[in-house]
Amino acid sequence: MNTLIAYAGKTGNTAKCARRLAIRLKNVTLVDLNVEEVSPNDFDAVIVASPVYSHKFERSVQIFLRTYQNILENKLFAVFVTMVEYGTFNKVIAKEIAGPLRKNAVAIANFGGEVNNLTPFGWHDKIVAKSMIKLESKKHPIEFLPEAPQKFIEELKKVNWD
Template sequence: MKTLIAYSSKHGCTEACARMLAEHLDGKVDRLNLKEFFDVDLSPYDTVVLGSPIYVGQILKEVDRFATNNEPELLEKTLGLFICSMQEEHTVKEELAVNYPEELQEKAVAKEWFGGAYDFSDMNFIERIIIKKAAKTDQDVSNIRKEAIIQFAETLNRQ
């Protein structure tokens, strides 16, 4: 099995989750940051995983564009979708359901929320103010759901 994890990360949490996921997947795994590389030949891959953080209710534009532009090829693959967010679980499940194209949602064998993190040292001034008000904290917080990442990998490994 050859797997591609295509993701975009704004402050590093999604990238860290993609790295953890790669460690638990069988076979050869390539990770591709869509902020750095956009064109990729999907033909060598049996499985493709798409991952993005959620900001203001939306996945990052690079992931959205990649999913839309490559939808026909993605529908031919074993597919996984994940998001990272510090929102509450019921909110995040809805965001996962509405942010990826419907046909990809139906095709995906694994869909999951991997949790999230706040790293104030990596935020700009405006982001720090927003997070301090919304989350009522000024401390770094990590809520990465490692067990969800492992279960996601196990689901893909069984395909």
Template structure:
């Protein structure tokens, strides 16, 4: 079974989530959309994920979804977002994934997020650092990846493939 996990992000969190999914889905390969844009028609199932910044899914992930919508609608499909505000994950999915794809998805999940200013530079480092300090002052827990959501997404895609 060939499964494509295509991801895009700035700091590596989406890539990390892709790798976690690949461990749960035999035959899966992870592709960084910043480096490569594979043909989803060559795969039996596709999962697309990306980082969300300022409410927007990474441009490469959004473009991949839009350019390959017809192909993705013809096979088992799942999608995910990584973001600091997991409680807004469903909103980000609705805003950034074409409606037909979202309706077709075996699963669409927020897999959580990470705030690591060390992996950033420039203005992004400043903004994320400020956000982290603000969350600390409010005694709000730092964002973290959600292993249960990763397992749920993998299981839903596996179930769809078994049909």
């Protein structure tokens, strides 16, 4: 099976997760949607990965999902996000992924996230990020969820994604 992992991000966290996932699957093509365009037509399966900033996916991921929704609805499809605000996960997914795509998805997961580099953000986004980090760190550690990638892969294997 030929799998596309299409991802984007500003800080490198989502890219790190995409690379780690890619080495655990076979026949994977990694594409950074902020750098290049890709069509899912040439792939049997597609994983889309996005960070979540202010309850939104990365813009290039939003565009990819909208542009190729009809194609993705007819492929093996899965999504993971990197986000540290766990309480809004379901709300973000419902808002950012169209209903038919959500229904078709083999797996949708939050891999958690780190906050190690706010340099790519503008001053307003830095203020929002810092206040969110302060709030969320009182609820749980700000870190990647170590069990999330394995659970994600287990969901993929249920449909013989390999």
